[in-house]
Amino acid sequence: MVISNKLSKLYSKQTIFRDKDYLKKGHHPSSLDEVLHRDHIIDIYTNCLRDVMTGSVPDNVFVYGTYGTGKTMLTRLITSEIALAAEIEGHKVLVIYIFCESYSAPSPLLRYINQELVNSIPDLKNKMVGTSISRNLEYFCELVNLIPMPIILIFDEIDKLSNPDIINQLSRIKECGFTQSNICIIGITNDTIFYDNLDGRTKSIIGQNELFIPPYNAEELADILQARANLAFEDKAYEEVVIPLCAAFGAQENGDARKAMDLLRLSGENAELRESLKICEQDVRIAKGKVEINRQVEIIQKLPTQTKAVLFACTHRHGITGSDLETTEIYSSYLNIAEVISLDTVTLRRVGDYISELASIGILSINKISRGRKRGVVNFVKPITDTYIIKQVILQDIRFEELQRRL
Structure with a gap:
């Protein structure tokens, strides 16, 4: 099979990108030190979880805010770093992340959690996970009693749960006498009225600590985009107006950092399509139309x-x-x-x-x-x-x- 002349041009084509991955959704800061404009939120969040540093179970945390404000990114970074810090102090912590869109019904949700708990106990003889909700709840309590460390369950997109009352059941295991210790639940959602829809018991449990993650403003987005652009693009790959314009459009979209980065990446791709090595204002405006369609689809899906x-x-x-x-x-x-x-x-x-x-x-x-x-x-x-x-x-x-x- 022969590669056509049109396709062979891709091998010799110059690019303005140094590493496009820095502008894609899968890329996140590797540590809290790299996170910009979230110092105050990080201080509050880590204070909510400070009890793990002494081997105790912290109170539950409910994290909410609009799309692209860093709720999941902050939660995963903070829990991983605080678990590492606790281990240095001689206290282990088990953190389990659950994406609720994939495990929305109680049965698969409990099976997944139990399997993660089973995997954390190296010498466990019976590693069979139950099938019914009642058996899995019973097994969950048995496993919690076997794990001598604080357990943090992160429910990302918690509003996708078909039966939010499962949170109430998991949180009351010590109160009901089923276990010797509680667990910590962190709920994350984009749905700002989800909390209002919960029944009183579940609301009081999940809302022990409420944390609102505000949207980024245009100046904050410009700083974030500039830091990513320095890594993603070759030198002098964009006009001076490009970063502020992408940030301004991102601020209009509820301060969504992901959308601002998508806009910057698509602007670069538009420049390459017209065989230019510099992004101009028109590239950004064309990209905005593409992002708008993608944004609408993603929002409706979620x-x-x-x-x-x-x-x-x-x-x-x-x-x-x-x-x-x-x-x-x-x-x-x-x-x-x-x-x-x-x-x-x-x-x-x-x-x-x-x-x-x-x-x-x-x-x-x-x-x-x-x-x-x-x-x-x-x-x-x-x-x-x-x-x-x-x-x-x-x-x-x-x-x-x-x-x-x-x-």
Whole structure:
């Protein structure tokens, strides 16, 4: 097989990138010393977990904030470094990371946690993990009693759990007399109203320490992008306006550092497409259009099931009527969708909260119209994002398979 002349050009083509990986999502700082503009948050976070330094179990921590603010990155760095520091002091710590989108149901979630606990006990004879929820809970307690160190469970995207009450059960194992010690639970979420939806018991447990991670501003993003650009690009690979412009666009997107870095990387790729060795302002503006589409898809994919149902209801109803919708119209459509996908319904007021959240992230728009003194102000809602993109992304969710069959 012969390589074509067009493809062979790739071998000799000059590049403005020194190492593109520094601008990709998989790259994270290797230590807390490399993290910029998060010193105050790090101080608060480490103080919440300081008890592990003496071999004690710290209180639970609930970490929340918008996309791309470093919640997961900070949590993983802080827990790994504090565990290392504790070990130097003679106290071991076991940290288990759980990505809840992959383990959303109680049974697979418990099996995964138990398997991680089993793997941490080298001389354990019985390494069989249970199948039922009750057996796995029982086995979980047995394993916790066998591990003579603080256990920290990190639930990333905790809002994806199909039954958040499992957090309540795991946290009360000592209180119920099942174990000799507690465990520490760290919950991470982008869903700012997830905490409000929890029942009182679970809320009091997971919210022992609440930590809000604020979005980055334009100046902070510029510093972060500059540090990455120094590693990712060859010298003099971009005009002076490029970094501040990418940072400004990133600040407009709720201070999302990941999106700002995506924008800078795509800007470099655009420059290479036009066979230039320097990124200019136009490259950034072209890249912004690409990032906007990618951002919308990613945000919709990560929405909780209830929010997706409300968004689909709005989009579907808008497609039928072609006009702006009142919240009551959306709620009626939402109830039908919830019935089809066997989803527990929420109140009209809660649907209004979801609509406000979707408006805050640029998926929907809300237009307040006054209908006079007696009827008051009415919200009219419509999708901003391409309705085809919204529907296609939501219908890829396994929870919406039945809805797809009925459309």
